[in-house]
Amino acid sequence: MTHDHEPHGEGAQRAERIERRWATLSVGIVALLIVMAAFAGIHQATMPQPVLETADPRTLHIAGEFTEANLGSSLEPDGSVMVRAIGQQYSFTPACIVVPVGTPIAFRATSADVVHGFLIDGTNVNVMLVPGYVSTIATRFETTGERHMPCHEFCGTGHEGMWGRIRVVDKATFQEMATRHRRLSCVDQ
Amino acid sequence: MLTSKRLILAHFWLAFAAFAGALLLGEWQMFIRSPLHAWISNPEWYYRSVTGHGTAMAYVLPTLVAMGFGYFITEAALKRPLIGRAWAWVGFGLAVVGTITAVIPVALGAASVLYTFYPPLVGNPFYYIGVVLVVVGSWIWVALMSVNLYRWKKDNPGAAVPLAMFANVAGSYLWAWTSVGAAIELLFQILPVALGLRTTIDAGLARVFFSWTLHAIVYFWLMPTYIAYYTIVPRAIGGRLYSDSMGRLSFILFLVVAMPIGVHHLFMDPQVGGGFKFLHSVFTALVALPTLLTVFTICASVEIAARLRGGRGALGWIRALPWRNPMMLAIAFSFVMLGFGGAGGLINMSYQLDAVIHNTQWITGHFHLIFGGAIVIMYFAIAYDVWPHLTGRALECHGLIRAQLWTWFIGMMVLTFPWHWVGILGMPRRMAYYDYTDPALAPQANWVIMSVIGGAILVLSGILFLAVLIRGHRAPQIDPGPYRFSVAVHQPRRVPVALNSYGLWLSLMVGLTLVNYGFPILHLLTTPGTDVPAITVGAQK
Numbered sequence: 001m002t003h004d005h006e007p008h009g010e011g012a013q014r015a016e017r018i019e020r021r022w023a024t025l026s027v028g029i030v031a032l033l034i035v036m037a038a039f040a041g042i043h044q045a046t047m048p049q050p051v052l053e054t055a056d057p058r059t060l061h062i063a064g065e066f067t068e069a070n071l072g073s074s075l076e077p078d079g080s081v082m083v084r085a086i087g088q089q090y091s092f093t094p095a096c097i098v099v100p101v102g103t104p105i106a107f108r109a110t111s112a113d114v115v116h117g118f119l120i121d122g123t124n125v126n127v128m129l130v131p132g133y134v135s136t137i138a139t140r141f142e143t144t145g146e147r148h149m150p151c152h153e154f155c156g157t158g159h160e161g162m163w164g165r166i167r168v169v170d171k172a173t174f175q176e177m178a179t180r181h182r183r184l185s186c187v188d189q
Numbered sequence: 190m191l192t193s194k195r196l197i198l199a200h201f202w203l204a205f206a207a208f209a210g211a212l213l214l215g216e217w218q219m220f221i222r223s224p225l226h227a228w229i230s231n232p233e234w235y236y237r238s239v240t241g242h243g244t245a246m247a248y249v250l251p252t253l254v255a256m257g258f259g260y261f262i263t264e265a266a267l268k269r270p271l272i273g274r275a276w277a278w279v280g281f282g283l284a285v286v287g288t289i290t291a292v293i294p295v296a297l298g299a300a301s302v303l304y305t306f307y308p309p310l311v312g313n314p315f316y317y318i319g320v321v322l323v324v325v326g327s328w329i330w331v332a333l334m335s336v337n338l339y340r341w342k343k344d345n346p347g348a349a350v351p352l353a354m355f356a357n358v359a360g361s362y363l364w365a366w367t368s369v370g371a372a373i374e375l376l377f378q379i380l381p382v383a384l385g386l387r388t389t390i391d392a393g394l395a396r397v398f399f400s401w402t403l404h405a406i407v408y409f410w411l412m413p414t415y416i417a418y419y420t421i422v423p424r425a426i427g428g429r430l431y432s433d434s435m436g437r438l439s440f441i442l443f444l445v446v447a448m449p450i451g452v453h454h455l456f457m458d459p460q461v462g463g464g465f466k467f468l469h470s471v472f473t474a475l476v477a478l479p480t481l482l483t484v485f486t487i488c489a490s491v492e493i494a495a496r497l498r499g500g501r502g503a504l505g506w507i508r509a510l511p512w513r514n515p516m517m518l519a520i521a522f523s524f525v526m527l528g529f530g531g532a533g534g535l536i537n538m539s540y541q542l543d544a545v546i547h548n549t550q551w552i553t554g555h556f557h558l559i560f561g562g563a564i565v566i567m568y569f570a571i572a573y574d575v576w577p578h579l580t581g582r583a584l585e586c587h588g589l590i591r592a593q594l595w596t597w598f599i600g601m602m603v604l605t606f607p608w609h610w611v612g613i614l615g616m617p618r619r620m621a622y623y624d625y626t627d628p629a630l631a632p633q634a635n636w637v638i639m640s641v642i643g644g645a646i647l648v649l650s651g652i653l654f655l656a657v658l659i660r661g662h663r664a665p666q667i668d669p670g671p672y673r674f675s676v677a678v679h680q681p682r683r684v685p686v687a688l689n690s691y692g693l694w695l696s697l698m699v700g701l702t703l704v705n706y707g708f709p710i711l712h713l714l715t716t717p718g719t720d721v722p723a724i725t726v727g728a729q730k
Contacts, residue, residue, distance in 0.1 A: 019432060026481035034474045041541060051462065058721075113309070115307055119549070121615040122615060132718070133458075148627075152547075153307075153548060156236075
């Protein structure tokens with residue numbers, strides 16, 4: 001920063017030197033943060049969904065993958081589990097999702113009316129359900145047990161009552177359930 | 190040289206009146222959803238209150254403070270009367286009318302959509318019209334800031350624009366551009382539905398437009414605070430500003446990089462792709478840069494004050510600081526809260542860490558600490574500093590002022606630290622009720638009670654603040670002398686064109702916004718099937 005200072009003496013130059021050193025350090029800190037975020041994203045494959053998909057909330061119940069009979073958990077041919085769910089004022093369908101432990105799980109979810117949130121306590125599953133769009137997120141549960149799944153976005157009067165649950169069961173139980181039903185929720189247990 | 194005292198006082202008082210009402214609502218909300226209170230029989234009251242609290246605190250308070258302080262700076266820094274005072278009153282009138290227009294439907298429960306609007310929820314049109322009127326009033330302010338600077342430059346060719354005015358006008362330009370996002374959302378998406386002209390809305394696109402406003406608005410809130418850091422604090426504590434040009438550089442950086450980063454609010458949204466989310470994450474990291482530079486410059490300026498007062502040693506100078514001076518307390522508290530809040534912000538910046546805390550109480554804690562804490566405590570300090578110049582009366586109750594600043598700081602810490610913690614435990618935001626008897630939620634109960642206590646301390650502090658200002662209107666008359674801004678150690682007479690004008694930086698601001706937002710917006714506009722039916726709130730059931 002050189003300009004027309006009054007006393008452009010040694011003091012001013014020294015002040016600028018210290019300033020420049022700090023600015024360099026600041027740029028370094030920022031660069032390090034960016035590299036860390038990029039590394040975490042690539043190395044641990046934690047990245048937001050790559051593509052945009054739409055789903056019309058007016059026809060969700062009539063046709064397509066979010067019809068009521070198609071909601072819930074299904075065992076895929078490759079051994080992973082696909083969970084389809086919808087949020088609506090003021091509940092999730094299924095209200096209680098069942099999944100096996102130690103298995104790759106893919107969620108596909110959308111909203112039938114307004115914006116909702118989809119959060120599973122104690123996990124990194126955290127996604128918005130925006131009507132008109134399909135949200136996808138992948139995860140894996142390492143312990144069995146039941147967790148809360150609150151809607152975390154204001155969706156109208158009644159929002160405070162919109163708490164779903166997710167039950168993580170052992171693999172054998174889930175396998176056994178999957179032989180009886182094509183789509184599973186907690187009621188099938 | 191202050192000729193628009195009534196105008197400036199009117200702005201500050203409207204801001205602080207809105208603040209006082211919203212503060213009480215905030216504490217009521219804390220109490221209602223805590224274990225201290227049973228089920229609220231009608232949760233709609235809670236969301237109504239959140240809408241009022243957010244609208245007053247996020248739109249009315251900071252906008253009116255920025256406008257009033259902006260007029261003050263124009264006269265005090267340029268040392269001449271404000272040009273276009275009649276227009277300034279028009280702007281103020283729009284803000285008053287807008288505030289009233291918005292508050293009535295909110296109070297009636299006809300617009301409980303929260304201040305972030307959340308379409309496809311749609312409330313009473315007068316709520317949105319009121320918000321638009323406040324914003325239009327502030328656009329008049331933007332134009333006046335620009336005109337006043339232009340005329341001053343014509344009369345003082347080649348002279349360095351005083352740093353306070355340079356920053357003030359930068360803030361006004363940032364606001365003008367960042368408010369465009371929400372304005373588009375309101376005027377072209379929400380209002381046509383609220384007025385019954387359309388029945389569908391693209392909720393995803395609306396969220397993108399809102400994010401355009403939502404992040405840089407925080408830097409607009411921050412501008413008066415940063416202006417106080419650079420141009421008031423060093424003078425008020427008897428020191429010098431370490432570097433005038435570093436100040437200019439920081440404000441320029443805010444102007445350029447505060448805008449194209451709002452998609453970090455949409456990390457968990459399905460309507461924006463991963464690539465643009467990463468791009469916005471990178472720019473969000475960059476916006477830490479002007480703050481890091483500011484922290485250095487202001488700490489160095491404070492050290493200069495201490496050494497001028499005889500402070501010695503590597504850290505021993507801290508003891509020599511004028512700790513009984515309200516401005517010294519305010520800057521210290523503000524920096525502590527900025528430090529914690531900023532660290533939290535760096536966590537929110539990355540998609541990976543954000544996944545843990547997105548839309549939990551962590552976020553509410555975060556922005557209360559940054560805005561309610563680091564920023565608003567400097568609004569108090571600004572008011573204390575300029576009040577004698579506006580009223581012509583002494584503000585002598587230093588003990589009361591110190592008590593106010595201490596209680597605000599302590600209250601904010603007690604409020605927000607537990608708030609962050611329950612967020613990490615997974616407590617979702619914006620709920621009128623939590624079932625603390627549930628074993629999973631039980632560990633959060635005591636922390637929430639602690640937050641309620643923090644909120645009560647803040648209410649006490651808010652009352653003290655108003656008491657100090659009201660007493661200031663009744664104190665004995667004095668001649669406060671001309672208002673002085675800080676002087677830099679090496680005060681420049683001339684500065685390079687790039688640090689004295691905005692052309693280059695404004696084109697970068699607009700250009701980067703178009704690069705970072707152009708594709709996501711165009712993509713959604715051209716994707717068929719994204720419009721969804723609007724859901725009316727507050728309708729008769």
